[in-house]
Amino acid sequence: MPTLAQAPARANEPQGRFLRPKVQVGEIIDYELSFAHAPSLDVIFPDSTAAFKPFEYVGKTYRPTRTRQGRSLDRTIYHLRTFSLDSVQQLSVPVTILRGNDTLTVATPPAVVRLARTAPIAQAEAPPVLRQDTALLPVASEFNYPYVLAAVGVLALAVAVLGLGFGRRLQQRYLRYKLRKNHVYFLAQYARHVERFTLSRSLTNMERAITLWKNYLTGLEDNGINSLTTKEIVALYQNDPDVRHALRLADKVIYANQFMEDEAETDLAFTMLRNFADRRYQSTITNYQLPSGT
Structure with missing residues (x-):
């Protein structure tokens, strides 16, 4: 059974890790993506359009490629935040490798981070007593579909005219x-x-x-x-x-x-x-x- 520690590193694959073990809701946390590879490989890291769920992209800090002893190292630190309430959250991002006319997408091993809760945990209480209420409630009027359909038709006509003029x-x-x-x-x-x-x-x-x-x-x-x-x-x-x-x-x-x-x-x-x-x-x-x- 895997623990909450970072997944074990796999050789010749991109690696990702959170720089802190815990994060609060809405707080920015740094995620480091690194890839050591042969200098002949063309590597593309994900940009702001990539999927970072359950996290949201805030920004990134790019590190120039370093080549030493026949190995190149690419590193980028992504600044993320989360509004998910899951106690344990994980992230895996794709790295694209260009090989001539072909591309290969390799995902990093999942990196995990704990959610630090700031609100006290509510104590279990007895369910409230239900009361019977037989009073009639007001009923909303029926929806006027003909007007809505007419409005949609006018809007569609306007969009068509704009499309012909500015398409x-x-x-x-x-x-x-x-x-x-x-x-x-x-x-x-x-x-x-x-x-x-x-x-x-x-x-x-x-x-x-x-x-x-x-x-x-x-x-x-x-x-x-x-x-x-x-x-x-x-x-x-x-x-x-x-x-x-x-x-x-x-x-x-x-x-x-x-x-x-x-x-x-x-x-x-x-x-x-x-x-x-x-x-x-x-x-x-x-x-x-x-x-x-x-």
Whole structure:
């Protein structure tokens, strides 16, 4: 029979624990989520939209990834609170691991915390004596369904008119929101690959950064550059100096295995590709229009 102690840690899996054994109703408690993994893994911790039941999300404190002796450690402290009255409450959160085009979701072992009660426990008392009351009570009038149906019809008509007038604009705003969200995700993943390359000088990490850049622009502009050669990509973007210089330098490092003596030049190539992707995103979202007939 398991006790109320934290569940035993399992190797190579994300771990979660409360930083205090007890919490009061409505009081903020910190929950630490950590994951030690191989540096090659891409790991995504849950954000504010994740389910933390029976707890409510208040905020979080992010700790930068640390890589030592071939192991990377990701840590985040979530600030939660609960209004549940259960004496013992537990929490398990999902961690997403990216593997190419596939994703794997791994849940942490349940972490438990006790509820500290502040109100005294009521003593059992004898049930109250029931009294008979035969007095008539007033009865509410019947509900006027025709008026309600008429109001619902008017409301539905108003919604339909608004949908015809503003539906396209709302759809366009939603798709722009998706573009912004994808861009933020790309920048975060790209920065992680560049950081790993800087620490390890591994060609694999450089290839992953370049591939991520190509895939992002393919999705952003629907141009299929992830299947083009460097020469074709440079021609597609009209011999843009940032693209030309950065991709040729990357080819020199990846395929000729010629590392630059000056690491700043390699860092500059990564910066050029990131800035180019940012410019294409800004241009796309500024001039974005829904396809005709949508």
